[in-house]
Amino acid sequence: xxxxxxxxxxxxxxxxxxxxxxxxxxxxxxxxxxxxxxxxxxxxxxxxxxxxxxxxxxxxxxxxxxxxxxxxxxxxxxxxxxxxxxxxxxxxxxxxxxxxxxxxxxxxxxxxxxxxxxxxxxxxxxxxxxxxxxxxxxxxxxxxxxxxxxxxxxxxxxxxxxxxxxxxxxxxxxxxxxxxxxxxxxxxxxxxxxxxxxxxxxxxxxxxxxxxxxxxxxxxxxxxxxxxxxxxxxxxxxx
Numbered sequence: 291x292x293x294x295x296x297x298x299x300x301x302x303x304x305x306x307x308x309x310x311x312x313x314x315x316x317x318x319x320x321x322x323x324x325x326x327x328x329x330x331x332x333x334x335x336x337x338x339x340x341x342x343x344x345x346x347x348x349x350x351x352x353x354x355x356x357x358x359x360x361x362x363x364x365x366x367x368x369x370x371x372x373x374x375x376x377x378x379x380x381x382x383x384x385x386x387x388x389x390x391x392x393x394x395x396x397x398x399x400x401x402x403x404x405x406x407x408x409x410x411x412x413x414x415x416x417x418x419x420x421x422x423x424x425x426x427x428x429x430x431x432x433x434x435x436x437x438x439x440x441x442x443x444x445x446x447x448x449x450x451x452x453x454x455x456x457x458x459x460x461x462x463x464x465x466x467x468x469x470x471x472x473x474x475x476x477x478x479x480x481x482x483x484x485x486x487x488x489x490x491x492x493x494x495x496x497x498x499x500x501x502x503x504x505x506x507x508x509x510x511x512x513x514x515x516x517x518x519x520x521x522x523x524x525x526x527x528x529x
Contacts, residue, residue, distance in 0.1 A: 368524060371517035378454055380509045381465065384472070385447040387502040389440065394495055396436040398487035399429055459522040462513050469506040476503045 446468060453461025476499050487495075512518060 368520060371521055373512050373515050373518040374454070374457075374521055377462075377509065377512050377518065378451065380505055380512060381447065381451045381454065384469070384502060384505045384509060385444065385451070387498055387505065388443050388447070388472075391495060391498045391502065392436055392440040392443065394491055394498070396433050396440075398491040398495070399432040399436065401491075402429065402487045457522065457525040459525070462518075462522055466510055466513055469509045473503055473506050476500075476506070 450461050450465040450468065454465070479499055480496060
């Protein structure tokens with residue numbers, strides 16, 4: 291029986307003029323590129339000579355054709371000013387002076403002339419009965435108060451220091467209050483009595499007191515400089 295005239299013919303794989311003639315289906319000819327692939331390169335491959343015809347999509351501008359993300363490129367955030375780092379250093383310096391001054395005061399109280407200490411505290415004269423015991427008790431209480439004061443002082447300084455490291459504006463305000471109180475009490479302490487302490491400890495206490503007053507004044511000035519204020523205000527608004 292003859293083939294119908296309108297029935298389509300299925301030419302064999304080796305028929306001339308057909309794609310993939312003489313080769314398995316799915317493979318391109320060795321010397322011919324797939325239709326639409328420039329320079330004979332598969333899509334997405336970069337030629338060895340760097341020709342733009344085979345450039346991988348998005349390669350020039352980063353992933354997915356965009357530029358790499360740069361934090362702060364399109365923001366107005368200011369960099370951390372050096373005054374903030376100076377403020378942290380001044381906090382540690384003031385803490386160190388406070389610790390040394392308090393330790394000297396405790397040593398001075400324990401080694402002070404108990405009779406002179408008792409007279410300054412308004413107690414009885416040393417010739418009266420029970421005066422030595424009273425002087426010893428006053429000296430011991432003074433040392434205990436000094437130790438408690440030292441622990442509280444260290445805690446408050448560390449609170450301010452770590453608050454400043456985290457860019458907390460409340461730490462700057464709290465530190466300013468503490469510095470102001472320390473300046474007033476330091477000036478008052480310069481004119482206080484010796485409490486029977488030795489001359490060396492008394493002079494060392496005066497020198498440390500003057501240095502601490504200067505450091506605390508510098509602390510307040512640094513805390514309210516324009517760059518410092520702008521930095522803490524910026525972080526406060528962002529939070």
